[in-house]
Amino acid sequence: METIKFIVKRLAYSILVLVGLSVLMFSIARVIPGNPARMALGPRAPEWTVQKLREEMHLEDPLYIQYYYWLKGALHGDLGMSLVTRRSVAYDIKEFFPASLELALYTGIFMGIVGIVLGVISGWHNNTWIDNSVRIVSYIGIITPSFVFAIFFVLIFGYILQVLPTMGRIPLSVTPPPRITGMITFDALITGNFALFFGTLKHLLLPAISLAMGPMSQEARITRTTLAGNMSKDYVAAERSCGLPERTIMFKYLLKPSLIPTISIYALDFAAMGNAFVVELIFNWPGLSRYGMNAMLRKDLNATVAVVMVYGILFMVVNIIVDLVVGFLDPRIRLGTKSRE
Amino acid sequence: MAFSIPESVWGQKVENKMQKNFSSRKKLSRTWEYIRRKWYKFSRNPLSIVGLALICTIIFSAIFASYISPHPESAGKFVNFSEASQSPSLAYLCGTDRFGRDVLTRIFFGYRYSLGMAVIVISIMAPVGIILGLIAGYYKNSWIDTVIMRITDIFIAIPPLILALAICSVLTPSIFNAMLAISVAWWPWYTRMVYEVTSSLKGEFFVQAAQVTGANTTHILFREILPNCMAPVLTKMSLDVGWVILIGATLSFVGLGAQPPIPDLGSMVADASSYLPDLWWEAVFPAFAIMLVVLAFNLFGDGIDDMLGEEKGG
Numbered sequence: 001m002e003t004i005k006f007i008v009k010r011l012a013y014s015i016l017v018l019v020g021l022s023v024l025m026f027s028i029a030r031v032i033p034g035n036p037a038r039m040a041l042g043p044r045a046p047e048w049t050v051q052k053l054r055e056e057m058h059l060e061d062p063l064y065i066q067y068y069y070w071l072k073g074a075l076h077g078d079l080g081m082s083l084v085t086r087r088s089v090a091y092d093i094k095e096f097f098p099a100s101l102e103l104a105l106y107t108g109i110f111m112g113i114v115g116i117v118l119g120v121i122s123g124w125h126n127n128t129w130i131d132n133s134v135r136i137v138s139y140i141g142i143i144t145p146s147f148v149f150a151i152f153f154v155l156i157f158g159y160i161l162q163v164l165p166t167m168g169r170i171p172l173s174v175t176p177p178p179r180i181t182g183m184i185t186f187d188a189l190i191t192g193n194f195a196l197f198f199g200t201l202k203h204l205l206l207p208a209i210s211l212a213m214g215p216m217s218q219e220a221r222i223t224r225t226t227l228a229g230n231m232s233k234d235y236v237a238a239e240r241s242c243g244l245p246e247r248t249i250m251f252k253y254l255l256k257p258s259l260i261p262t263i264s265i266y267a268l269d270f271a272a273m274g275n276a277f278v279v280e281l282i283f284n285w286p287g288l289s290r291y292g293m294n295a296m297l298r299k300d301l302n303a304t305v306a307v308v309m310v311y312g313i314l315f316m317v318v319n320i321i322v323d324l325v326v327g328f329l330d331p332r333i334r335l336g337t338k339s340r341e
Numbered sequence: 342m343a344f345s346i347p348e349s350v351w352g353q354k355v356e357n358k359m360q361k362n363f364s365s366r367k368k369l370s371r372t373w374e375y376i377r378r379k380w381y382k383f384s385r386n387p388l389s390i391v392g393l394a395l396i397c398t399i400i401f402s403a404i405f406a407s408y409i410s411p412h413p414e415s416a417g418k419f420v421n422f423s424e425a426s427q428s429p430s431l432a433y434l435c436g437t438d439r440f441g442r443d444v445l446t447r448i449f450f451g452y453r454y455s456l457g458m459a460v461i462v463i464s465i466m467a468p469v470g471i472i473l474g475l476i477a478g479y480y481k482n483s484w485i486d487t488v489i490m491r492i493t494d495i496f497i498a499i500p501p502l503i504l505a506l507a508i509c510s511v512l513t514p515s516i517f518n519a520m521l522a523i524s525v526a527w528w529p530w531y532t533r534m535v536y537e538v539t540s541s542l543k544g545e546f547f548v549q550a551a552q553v554t555g556a557n558t559t560h561i562l563f564r565e566i567l568p569n570c571m572a573p574v575l576t577k578m579s580l581d582v583g584w585v586i587l588i589g590a591t592l593s594f595v596g597l598g599a600q601p602p603i604p605d606l607g608s609m610v611a612d613a614s615s616y617l618p619d620l621w622w623e624a625v626f627p628a629f630a631i632m633l634v635v636l637a638f639n640l641f642g643d644g645i646d647d648m649l650g651e652e653k654g655g
Binding site for chain 2: 016017018020021024025028029031139140142143144145147148151152154155159160272277278281282292293295296297299301304308311312315316
């Protein structure tokens with residue numbers, strides 16, 4: 001009951017924040033000088049068509065009426081037309097989102113597994129050469145921008161070793177599978193096309209790793225710190241004095257409380273996906289972030305606002321899930337006390 | 342007898358002067374002691390010293406870029422096609438780009454822009470964020486708190502990089518607008534941090550004492566509460582220099598930040614990335630330069646955290 005109340009409260013609050021975010025994005029998009037109608041029609045369109053389109057787009061009305069029309073459209077699933085693709089933005093989002101989600105999923109798998117394993121190893125071998133080398137790796141991961149990783153990986157694996165593809169999503173020789181989920185690896189598994197699955201996986205590897213390096217290092221560091229801190233606690237000493245093997249202490253008693261901070265950081269990194277904007281551009285990954293980036297570079301305002309809103313919604317949903325999961329895992333954090341008083 | 346008065350006055354004066362001297366010297370020695378203790382805490386971790394040394398070197402190279410760089414003319418609009426695309430050599434330590442400009446020189450000047458940008462962004466947005474956080478935390482549970490914190494929540498609802506990109510995209514790309522965009526995307530994090538500290542400090546006795554003695558709100562906010570928020574704020578500021586440089590580089594990497602011919606590290610990597618792997622030095626050295634400056638501020642920030650953080654068992 002408590003949980004349901006909490007979810008409802010958070011959802012209602014999130015909707016409020018989303019409305020605020022849409023107002024913010026809308027006003028950012030509309031304050032700029034320039035004529036969206038002229039941009040939509042091109043420089044050679046006659047003046048009267050531009051004027052007509054301006055009226056149709058409600059550009060002559062005051063800002064709050066424009067917002068009203070935009071919100072009305074958005075609630076009906078109409079986010080306007082994209083200037084880049086000349087299609088409706090809602091259609092474009094449906095088209096491009098699965099690719100970004102797929103990339104994010106594999107990034108998440110990679111950074112979750114590697115980050116936590118590295119963190120546990122270095123926490124276990126606290127202050128040894130293993131710990132120090134993991135620390136150096138995680139420093140490198142944290143200080144390097146994702147686009148630098150992307151470029152280095154393209155250079156090393158794409159040009160010098162020539163073992164992994166660096167562009168696009170599927171091998172050129174393969175026909176795209178029928179669209180079921182839109183995520184090609186899953187579609188390939190569903191249809192039983194294993195050659196396609198591995199081909200796509202190869203394409204996923206470099207962008208996913210370049211995206212994962214930063215968050216992965218962060219997780220390794222946090223896991224290590226929490227684990228090392230918990231190791232000096234009394235209950236561990238008690239377990240040791242009872243003669244429990246180190247392995248049991250580690251996996252049965254230490255890991256669970258030590259992973260809680262990691263999980264919240266992990267989920268936020270997963271939801272942020274902000275770095276994907278640049279990485280998708282470099283690897284020419286046909287996802288929502290590349291679409292959003294292109295929209296931003298060409299001042300395609302409808303698409304920009306929509307993409308930012310999609311990421312905002314995603315970020316919020318994940319935040320709510322994190323609070324639930326952490327509350328579930330850690331009985332010390334009660335949901336009731338964690339929400340704002 | 343007649344001389345006794347001036348003598349005693351003289352004596353008093355000297356005594357006063359001596360006392361003053363003594364107390365100021367005592368004060369000085371106390372300050373010195375304080376600095377020494379802080380320095381000890383900071384320098385216990387050798388990595389912090391490395392960070393500090395790196396920062397000093399980078400700042401030095403940024404300030405004196407026009408004197409120490411081997412080919413200062415490369416920083417601006419300059420072409421020298423006879424020397425174009427040369428690999429690293431003694432004359433050009435990091436090679437030259439395809440216009441014949443020295444990459445090392447451009448890195449030094451790039452630091453100048455990156456550091457300038459970071460310092461300006463932080464000195465604009467941190468005070469705004471801090472003041473809003475102080476006010477919201479002090480008036481917790483009133484409408485002021487609600488308004489400020491709800492607006493903060495809206496800005497925090499999307500990752501700062503996406504917000505900065507979105508704002509940059511509607512403005513004319515320039516280094517100034519990039520700074521504006523980063524500031525707009527970044528201030529809420531300071532507000533939230535200061536808000537949490539302030540709202541927990543609000544009920545402390547020293548704040549209540551100040552309230553009882555009739556201190557005005559400005560005094561309580563800036564003299565009583567603010568100094569107690571400074572430790573996390575300073576740590577965050579020193580770490581943020583690196584992050585702002587990183588986001589600035591990302592913005593110019595996609596072409597929404599500094600515009601040519603300004604030698605920006607991010608746009609240098611971007612320009613060179615289309616000529617990989619042949620002109621690798623054009624991309625690799627600026628990329629290392631970005632990593633170096635972010636590393637420096639990270640190490641330094643960790644040191645500041647050790648220095649100002651909670652006393653851990655004395």
